[in-house]
Structure formats: structure tokens, C-alpha cells
Amino acid sequence: MINQERLQEIKKRALESHIPIIMDDTLEEIQKRLKNKPPKKILEIGTAVGYSAMCFSELLQSDGYIDTIERESERVEEAKQNFIYVGVQDKIHIYEGDAVEILPTLENVYDVVFIDAAKGKYPFFLNQALRMLSPDGIIFADNILYKGYVMSDYNKHKQRTAVRNLREYIKEATENPELETEILEVGDGLAISKRKVM
Numbered sequence: 001m002i003n004q005e006r007l008q009e010i011k012k013r014a015l016e017s018h019i020p021i022i023m024d025d026t027l028e029e030i031q032k033r034l035k036n037k038p039p040k041k042i043l044e045i046g047t048a049v050g051y052s053a054m055c056f057s058e059l060l061q062s063d064g065y066i067d068t069i070e071r072e073s074e075r076v077e078e079a080k081q082n083f084i085y086v087g088v089q090d091k092i093h094i095y096e097g098d099a100v101e102i103l104p105t106l107e108n109v110y111d112v113v114f115i116d117a118a119k120g121k122y123p124f125f126l127n128q129a130l131r132m133l134s135p136d137g138i139i140f141a142d143n144i145l146y147k148g149y150v151m152s153d154y155n156k157h158k159q160r161t162a163v164r165n166l167r168e169y170i171k172e173a174t175e176n177p178e179l180e181t182e183i184l185e186v187g188d189g190l191a192i193s194k195r196k197v198m
């Protein structure tokens with residue numbers, strides 16, 4: 001059982017330090033979707049300081065675990081300390097490095113993939129997630145509407161690549177005949193893609 005008081009302390013510290021963490025309504029939606037079918041293995045792309053991974057650890061089957069990937073070494077260190085602090089270090093394994101390089105080296109099967117890293121890489125992350133997703137697995141992609149830019153004609157230079165790639169993700173996820181995809185306006189937008197049992 002996770003130490004809730006300590007988890008809230010970590011959340012508060014992350015918010016005060018402007019570290020982006022999962023929004024409450026996004027987390028609630030994911031909790032709701034997984035409540036009746038606890039996953040055994042979760043893959044997370046984008047750990048930050050481990051807040052979402054710690055929350056997800058409560059949704060796992062008793063022998064379940066989480067693999068999570070983070071490229072910033074300071075965040076990796078903080079996440080590792082946080083996992084020990086709340087007592088989930090045996091359930092979460094953190095890979096340090098760029099997910100673009102790490103993902104192709106993974107050979108596991110995951111019941112859930114949570115995508116929450118570089119927006120410009122979302123289509124690549126989707127392909128990697130599909131390669132490792134269990135037959136009735138589910139993929140969550142956070143920030144899919146990116147402050148509303150994705151559904152507007154907003155075309156500012158800095159966000160253009162991210163917006164183009166998020167739109168491509170939505171197109172691929174909704175047009176893939178293997179998937180059933182919903183786009184929800186919770187938090188910063190959440191795409192939920194379930195693999196259809198064929």
C-alpha cells in the first residue's frame with residue numbers, strides 16, 4: 001500500500017517546482033478505465049519525478065509492475081528517491097535515456113501504455129506501443145489536444161511540429177482498424193485506444 005501522505009507531499013513539491021505532472025481529472029479517468037481490470041504490466045513514456053507512475057502502481061495486480069522511461073538524469077534521480085520514499089521501488093523500474101532509443105530495445109508485452117513525453121514523437125511512440133501491447137491492451141496518450149492547439153488553426157512556429165505530430169497520432173489511432181479510439185477533453189486532452197479483440 002502506497003504512503004498517501006508522502007505521495008501528496010511529492011505532488012505538491014512537483015507543482016511548486018513547475019514540473020509537469022498528470023492532471024487530477026486525467027488520472028481519475030485512467031483509474032476509472034482500469035478499475036475493473038487491473039493491469040499486470042504498465043509501460044510509461046515520460047516519468048518526470050514519478051508521480052503518475054506512483055499513482056498507477058496502486059492500480060496494478062498484486063504481482064504487477066511498471067516500466068517507465070525518462071531522459072533527464074536529475075528527474076530520474078528524484079523519481080528513484082520518490083519511489084523509495086513511498087515504498088514502491090520494487091514495483092517500478094525506471095529506464096534512463098531517450099525513449100526513442102530505449103523503446104525499440106524493449107521486448108515485453110504490456111497491458112497498458114501511458115504516453116506522456118515529447119509531443120513531436122507521439123506517432124513513433126504509438127507504433128512502439130502497438131508493437132508491445134497485449135491483445136486486449138489499452139493505450140493512453142496525455143496532452144493530445146495540447147491546450148486546444150490541435151483542434152484549432154493555431155500555427156505558431158514553436159508548436160507547429162508538436163501539433164502536426166499530435167494530429168498525426170489522432171489520425172493513426174482513429175483510423176487503425178485494430179483500435180477503438182476515443183479523444184476526451186479531460187485535462188489537456190486524453191486519447192484512449194483499446195485494442196479490439198478480433
Ligand SMILES: C[S@@+](CC[C@H](N)C(=O)[O-])C[C@H]1O[C@@H](n2cnc3c(N)ncnc32)[C@H](O)[C@@H]1O
Pocket residue numbers: 020021022023045046047048049050051052053069070071072075097098099100116117118121
Ligand atoms: C509531462 S512529463 C511526465 C509527467 C509524468 N508522467 C507524471 O504525470 O507524473 C514529461 C517527461 O517526459 C520526459 N521526456 C520527454 N521526451 C522524452 C523522451 N524522448 N524520452 C524520455 N523522456 C522524455 C521529460 O523530460 C519530462 O520529464
